[in-house]
Amino acid sequence: MTMPTPTSAPPAAPTNSELGRHLLTVRGFHFVFGALGDPYARRLRGEADHLSLGELVRDRGPLHRSALGTWVTADGETSAGLLDDPLLGPRHPASEGLQ
Secondary structure (H helix, E strand, C coil), X not given: CCCCCCCCCCCCCCCHHHHHHHHHHHHHHHHHHHHCCXXXXXXXXXXXXXXXXXXXXXXXXXXXXXXXXXXXXXXXXXXXXXXXXXXXXXXXXXXXXXX
16 A cells, blocks of 8 residues: 655745734844844844944954844955855756756
């Protein structure tokens, strides 16, 4: 006797209520981590003084991880190097040639 293969249905689209709750939670994280001094979270909160926030990011080094888990840079050389790195491109290098 063979066991039936489980099929997974595509995830259901969230309801408006679920989506709203998720977005409010995310905004809450932006607020809390911004209040704790994370310049990236402060930028996502919509603080208008983006120049001073950029300075705060640069003060943390050429590449650092935000409290939100996102890697952040305000350094031009680091940005250019990351954008040129094939490992960080939109496609995985092993999939080259596959269409």
